[in-house]
Structure formats: structure tokens, C-alpha cells
Amino acid sequence: MPLYHDEAIVLRTQKLGEADRIITxxxxxxxxxxxxxRGVRKTSSRWGSRLEPFTHVDLQIAEGRTLDVITQADTRAPYGSGLGADYERYTAGTAMLETAERLASEDKQPMLQQFLLLVGGLRAMAAGEHAASQxxxxxxxxxxxxxxxxxSFDHCVRCGDEGxxxxxNPSAGGVMCADCRLPGSAxxxxxxxxxxxxxxxxxxPIVHAAEPRHLKEASGIVAAYLAWHLERGLRSLAYVER
Structure with missing residues (x-):
């Protein structure tokens, strides 16, 4: 089988048979x-821990007819080891993984920007310099x-008038002026x-200086905007502390 090398973030795992896992x-x-x-669920496996969610890994993969097969994995950054000890950061990180999976292409199209964004987000989440919800x-x-x-948060999405x-309005894609406002806009x-x-x-600096009521209000708007464009909400978002 042809081999290829790549780096990846582990998004999700599923049991397969008695000793294998499907890794997304x-x-x-x-x-x-x-x-x-293959065999990562065996107690004797030396690299099963490298394929847990949140882990940044270097991989060697063999192409298969239905599913590819991971033949080698080396850890770059085990973000899960830090997030697992903090419920707030762990649940927020889980929502990030679910979002990445939902937005990523299903046909192996390059997703470099999404990949780099996720790596940076997990690094920031694990570093603890900002609140998990932020x-x-x-x-x-x-x-x-x-x-x-x-x-758009500064120009009207319909006429372009500066705010x-x-x-x-989530369906319109951002803020709207009084003349363009759609029914049901917040x-x-x-x-x-x-x-x-x-x-x-x-x-x-602006985020850190924000009032708690504005942080909570903004989180609700982000959730509504995400749900509209993904056509349904994230299951993991229900467990995130806001």
C-alpha cells in the first residue's frame, strides 16, 4: 500500500474489534x-497513548481501500495531558475538536488554515494565559x-454602512443598520x-478588559452564529461552562 507522511491533531477515537481503534x-x-x-488497545501497545484526542502527532499512514492504516506515530505535543486536569479547559477543548471535525472536508482536501488554527487554539488553551471560554x-x-x-461586527452586512x-442577525452574517434590519434580529x-x-x-487586551456581562452575552451570540452555519449546535458545547 502507498505510504504518506503528515502531521495531525487527533480529533476523536472509536473502538474497532477487540484491539483496534478508528482515529479521526x-x-x-x-x-x-x-x-x-492496529492493536493500540492492547496493554502491550507502546504507541496507543500517542493517538488520544488533543494530541499533535507526526504520522506515517498507508492508504487503504476504505480506511487508511496508521503505521507509525510520534508525539509532537500532548495537549490532552494538560487539559484533562481542568474540567473547564477540557470541555472547551472538546468543543474545539468537534468544530474542527464538522468544518473539515471529508475528501482529504488540504485544510492548512483550519489545522494551524486548531493547533494554535489548543496551545493557547493548554497555556492558560486566557480564560477557556475566551x-x-x-x-x-x-x-x-x-x-x-x-x-461582520463593524459594517452593515447588507449595505456596507460603517457602524x-x-x-x-446570524443568518445575514453580522451586524445590520436600522434600515437593513431583518425581522427577528437581536x-x-x-x-x-x-x-x-x-x-x-x-x-x-480588549477581551481581558471586557465586563462579565458582555463576555456572557458575546458567548451566546457566538453559539447562535455557529449553530446557524453548522445547521445544528455542537453537542459538546452544552458542557462548556459560560
Whole structure:
């Protein structure tokens, strides 16, 4: 079988038979890949721990007819070892993995930007320099933007008029002026809109200075925007502390 090498983040694992696992990966060069890891559930396996969710790995993979087969794995960064001891960061990280899997292509198309974004997000989550919910919300907005669903928080999405604007509509793609407002649009506070723009661009001084009520309001808007564009919400988001 032809071999290829790539680096990846482990998104999810599933049991297969008595000793194997199916590993879902977001790779640097081949998009989303599902591959079999033979014998990793055996107690004698020396590399099963390298294929746990959150792990950044270098892989050698053999192409297969239905599923590829992982033949070698070397750990680059075991982000899961740090996140597993903190419930808030672990659940937020799980939501990041689920988002990456949902947004990634199913036909091995290159997903370099999504891959680099996920690596950076997990690194920031494990470092603990920002609150877990802030890292998650920033990652969700940026991953949607990379996927082609970039929200606008400073210009009206219909007429382009420069803000600030009072109304926000997930289906329209961002803020709207009073003349363009669609029925059912929300009216977030100005502080929440400014915060959302900062989360999207990574302006952490503004994020850190935000009031708790604006952080909570912004998180609700991010969740609604994500659910609209993914057509359903994330299962893991229900466990994230907001």
C-alpha cells in the first residue's frame, strides 16, 4: 500500500474489534482523515497513548481501500495531558475538536488554515494565559471565518454602512443598520459587539478588559452564529461552562 507522511491533531477515537481503534484526524496536508490504528488497545501497545484526542502527532499512514492504516506515530505535543486536569479547559477543548471535525472536508482536501488554527487554539488553551471560554469563542469565530462564514461586527452586512450598528442577525452574517434590519434580529449591547470584534481579530487586551456581562452575552451570540452555519449546535458545547 502507498505510504504518506503528515502531521495531525487527533480529533476523536472509536473502538474497532477487540484491539483496534478508528482515529479521526485533522491533518496538515490531507484534510480530515479516518484511519485504523492496529492493536493500540492492547496493554502491550507502546504507541496507543500517542493517538488520544488533543494530541499533535507526526504520522506515517498507508492508504487503504476504505480506511487508511496508521503505521507509525510520534508525539509532537500532548495537549490532552494538560487539559484533562481542568474540567473547564477540557470541555472547551472538546468543543474545539468537534468544530474542527464538522468544518473539515471529508475528501482529504488540504485544510492548512483550519489545522494551524486548531493547533494554535489548543496551545493557547493548554497555556492558560486566557480564560477557556475566551479562547473557545475566539477559535469558533476564526474557524468559521476560515470556512467562509466570516461575521461582520463593524459594517452593515447588507449595505456596507460603517457602524457601530445596533442589530445582529446570524443568518445575514453580522451586524445590520436600522434600515437593513431583518425581522427577528437581536440587539446586543455595544460592549458585546466590540468584544466580538476583538475575539475575531485576537485583540486580547480588549477581551481581558471586557465586563462579565458582555463576555456572557458575546458567548451566546457566538453559539447562535455557529449553530446557524453548522445547521445544528455542537453537542459538546452544552458542557462548556459560560
Amino acid at each position: 484526524l485533522l491533518t496538515r496536508e490531507h484534510g480530515r482523515v479516518r484511519a485504523v490504528a 479562547v473557545l469563542d475566539s477559535y469558533l469565530l476564526r474557524s468559521l471565518a476560515v470556512a467562509g462564514y466570516a461575521p 457601530p450598528h445596533k442589530w445582529f 440587539a446586543p449591547s455595544t460592549g458585546a459587539i466590540v468584544l466580538l470584534g476583538a475575539l475575531l481579530t485576537g485583540d486580547w
